[in-house]
Amino acid sequence: xxxxxxxxxxxxxxxxxxxxxxxxxxxxxxxxxxxxxxxxxxxxxxxxxxxxxxxxxxxxxxxxxxxxxxxxxxxxxxxxxxxxxxxxxxxxxxxxxxxxxxxxxxxxxxxxxxxxxxxxxxxxxxxxxxxxxxxxxxxxxxxxxxxxxxxxxxxxxxxxxxxxxxxxxxxxxxxxxxxxxxxxxxxxxxxxxxxxxxxxxxxxxxxxxxxxxxxxxxxxxxxxxxxxxxxxxxxxxxxxxxxxxxxxxxxxxxxxxxxxxxxxxxxxxxxxxxxxxxxxxxxxxxxxxxxxxxxxxxxxxxxxxxxxxxxxxxxxxxxxxxxxxxxxxxxxxxxxxxxxxxx
Amino acid sequence: xxxxxxxxxxxxxxxxxxxxxxxxxxxxxxxxxxxxxxxxxxxxxxxxxxxxxxxxxxxxxxxxxxxxxxxxxxxxxxxxxxxxxxxxxxxxxxxxxxxxxxxxxxxxxxxxxxxxxxxxxxxxxxxxxxxxxxxxxxxxxxxxxxxxxxxxxxxxxxxxxxxxxxxxxxxxxxxxxxxxxxxxxxxxxxxxxxxxxxxxxxxxxxxxxxxxxxxxxxxxxxxxxxxxxxxxxxxxxxxxxxxxxxxxxxxxxxxxxxxxxxxxxxxxxxxxxxxxxxxxxxxxxxxxxxxxxxxxxxxxxxxxxxxxxxxxxxxxxxxxxxxxxxxxxxxxxxxxxxxxxxx
DNA sequence: GATGCGATCCGAAACGTTTTGGATAAATTG
DNA sequence: CAATTTATCCAAAACGTTTCGGATCGCATC
Numbered sequence: 001x002x003x004x005x006x007x008x009x010x011x012x013x014x015x016x017x018x019x020x021x022x023x024x025x026x027x028x029x030x031x032x033x034x035x036x037x038x039x040x041x042x043x044x045x046x047x048x049x050x051x052x053x054x055x056x057x058x059x060x061x062x063x064x065x066x067x068x069x070x071x072x073x074x075x076x077x078x079x080x081x082x083x084x085x086x087x088x089x090x091x092x093x094x095x096x097x098x099x100x101x102x103x104x105x106x107x108x109x110x111x112x113x114x115x116x117x118x119x120x121x122x123x124x125x126x127x128x129x130x131x132x133x134x135x136x137x138x139x140x141x142x143x144x145x146x147x148x149x150x151x152x153x154x155x156x157x158x159x160x161x162x163x164x165x166x167x168x169x170x171x172x173x174x175x176x177x178x179x180x181x182x183x184x185x186x187x188x189x190x191x192x193x194x195x196x197x198x199x200x201x202x203x204x205x206x207x208x209x210x211x212x213x214x215x216x217x218x219x220x221x222x223x224x225x226x227x228x229x230x231x232x233x234x235x236x237x238x239x240x241x242x243x244x245x246x247x248x249x250x251x252x253x254x255x256x257x258x259x260x261x262x263x264x265x266x267x268x269x270x271x272x273x274x275x276x277x278x279x280x281x282x283x284x285x286x287x288x289x290x291x292x293x294x295x296x297x298x299x300x301x302x303x304x305x306x307x308x309x310x311x312x313x314x315x316x317x318x319x320x321x322x323x324x325x326x327x328x329x330x331x332x333x334x335x336x337x338x339x340x341x342x343x
Numbered sequence: 344x345x346x347x348x349x350x351x352x353x354x355x356x357x358x359x360x361x362x363x364x365x366x367x368x369x370x371x372x373x374x375x376x377x378x379x380x381x382x383x384x385x386x387x388x389x390x391x392x393x394x395x396x397x398x399x400x401x402x403x404x405x406x407x408x409x410x411x412x413x414x415x416x417x418x419x420x421x422x423x424x425x426x427x428x429x430x431x432x433x434x435x436x437x438x439x440x441x442x443x444x445x446x447x448x449x450x451x452x453x454x455x456x457x458x459x460x461x462x463x464x465x466x467x468x469x470x471x472x473x474x475x476x477x478x479x480x481x482x483x484x485x486x487x488x489x490x491x492x493x494x495x496x497x498x499x500x501x502x503x504x505x506x507x508x509x510x511x512x513x514x515x516x517x518x519x520x521x522x523x524x525x526x527x528x529x530x531x532x533x534x535x536x537x538x539x540x541x542x543x544x545x546x547x548x549x550x551x552x553x554x555x556x557x558x559x560x561x562x563x564x565x566x567x568x569x570x571x572x573x574x575x576x577x578x579x580x581x582x583x584x585x586x587x588x589x590x591x592x593x594x595x596x597x598x599x600x601x602x603x604x605x606x607x608x609x610x611x612x613x614x615x616x617x618x619x620x621x622x623x624x625x626x627x628x629x630x631x632x633x634x635x636x637x638x639x640x641x642x643x644x645x646x647x648x649x650x651x652x653x654x655x656x657x658x659x660x661x662x663x664x665x666x667x668x669x670x671x672x673x674x675x676x677x678x679x680x681x682x683x684x685x686x
Numbered sequence: 687g688a689t690g691c692g693a694t695c696c697g698a699a700a701c702g703t704t705t706t707g708g709a710t711a712a713a714t715t716g
Numbered sequence: 717c718a719a720t721t722t723a724t725c726c727a728a729a730a731c732g733t734t735t736c737g738g739a740t741c742g743c744a745t746c
Contacts, residue, residue, distance in 0.1 A: 289632025
């Protein structure tokens with residue numbers, strides 16, 4: 001069935017060793033011999049058994065990533081963009097990507113153990129870090145190469161390779177923008193406090209208010225899940241309890257779309273009655289109605305750089321910077337389009 | 344470093360065979376022995392070397408998919424949804440997903456050979472079939488399990504397992520809807536004729552016109568790439584050359600968004616001046632402004648069923664139906680919201 | 687003529703697992 | 717008690733590759 005080195009050896013009259021070395025391009029095989037062997041391999045349609053090769057050489061040329069199943073991760077815009085960057089970089093580097101989707105009630109570390117201790121990948125990419133993330137703990141103590149999209153929560157050490165965006169400054173700039181447009185009662189919808197970046201966004205919000213001399217009011221901050229419904233429910237709760245609010249910041253675009261929907265459902269006009277802003281600048285932000293003010297982060301490039309960094313670490317040639325904090329940029333669109341008169 | 348069966352054997356006093364069989368749950372090992380071995384495995388933190396296991400047993404519990412790099416595949420909405428379904432089903436079945444991204448100038452079949460003949464996966468999922476798709480040829484002659492999202496182009500035999508949607512009927516229903524709303528000059532933007540489904544959508548368009556007694560005019564049909572720009576340019580060209588058009592059908596939602604943008608760029612109102620429809624019913628269709636009339640297809644479920652079907656084929660228990668044609672459903676939204684007076 | 691050296695080749699081990707085909711001793715059966 | 721069955725265990729082979737440590741031979745060097 002399968003053509004192996006042994007078949008080529010038999011047909012060519014050379015040993016398996018020589019065949020292997022000929023095909024691998026070693027210099028201790030005669031040029032004619034090599035030609036001969038290559039030709040026979042060609043005729044037989046030889047395709048190396050990569051599993052055997054990986055097993056023997058302990059290198060898989062594969063990068064792993066574990067995503068939570070039933071979590072709409074792939075649909076989140078952010079994740080799609082990240083995967084796009086990862087996928088393209090992986091193609092360039094001739095690596096493969098092994099994805100394991102983990103059932104919510106399965107032991108999380110188990111999925112990582114299977115990949116790492118199971119020898120299936122040379123390195124791992126982590127996304128959506130949480131406070132005190134046990135996955136990072138595990139990978140650190142294993143000494144297995146990994147890179148992280150995002151960093152430790154505020155106050156935690158981030159003593160591992162990561163790429164993150166300065167979302168603190170990002171949210172701060174949103175608040176600043178809102179304040180410039182005359183808003184003073186600004187709501188914030190955060191994702192679960194467990195997420196590592198939640199703290200940074202919260203801090204950015206506080207800083208923005210402080211810049212403008214607006215007192216921080218904890219009741220203006222609510223929490224929700226990372227998706228449409230989280231934004232919708234968060235906005236409902238904010239608007240129910242605090243009708244004085246004139247602006248809402250959601251922590252990603254999808255939540256912002258949900259928030260816009262809640263605003264519109266009350267007969268209010270997004271952008272005029274209530275300003276809304278998101279985060280990420282996914283394509284949906286542009287297509288939304290009204291188009292969404294948001295904070296752009298270079299997600300695609302982050303995906304690419306994560307792969308390059310990880311492969312550098314794997315091959316022992318890490319890039320000079322392995323802890324990267326990128327700036328992000330406010331994108332003003334119609335969802336915050338109208339300045340308010342000051343009052 | 345790595346804990347192997349040998350280590351457990353040494354520590355427990357039993358042979359490697361017995362340890363292996365104990366952990367694998369065979370009945371020919373004493374209950375106490377098994378307990379003992381399991382406990383030692385636990386203490387040592389044994390994690391089987393999956394690479395070795397796969398290599399030996401010729402089963403990887405992994406499904407492969409190859410995506411074109413630099414192709415925005417992950418961002419296409421359709422693909423994200425499909426991956427979501429695939430990922431979730433894979434988690435349920437405890438399989439993994441191996442993704443290889445193929446550089447555009449690499450030999451396409453090579454990527455498949457690496458996966459298939461390289462023994463890296465038990466089966467493959469193919470998407471975006473083309474006319475006379477060489478990948479299908481290859482996988483058929485290899486006798487390697489695979490399933491296809493989409494089927495052969497019209498006229499080609501589809502003698503392989505697939506799941507597709509009856510997009511011919513789908514487009515036909517869009518035309519019918521447009522006709523009912525008074526449109527008679529309806530443009531169509533198709534993707535490359537090379538794509539297998541292009542033929543079906545074209546036929547559906549022709550049928551729809553025939554139903555209404557409207558003569559088919561080939562100049563109302565243009566071709567573009569599958570993304571935003573394809574729709575934008577297609578619509579530009581249609582509107583430039585045929586100002587009498589009052590409706591445009593694009594072959595997916597992203598193209599429809601591009602077409603809407605072209606319409607709006609001319610100061611025309613989508614839905615009133617020019618009706619626009621898409622295909623797929625991705626989330627972007629709902630968030631768009633105006634919300635997009637489109638044809639819903641159950642992409643997530645297709646992804647799930649593809650995985651189930653493939654695993655069935657791999658394990659020798661294929662589902663009763665391995666060639667599935669699903670209905671799709673017209674979703675009318677504001678982008679085709681206004682009926683025209685007949686003229 | 688012995689020595690050394692470069693070019694070319696190869697046998698055997700190794701990677702960690704599963705499986706095959708028994709071996710052994712105890713228990714059961716006739 | 718002999719024969720058979722059952723329960724429990726194991727040695728060795730096998731999967732296909734890479735690599736280690738030579739082996740062989742012709743040729744140049746001293």
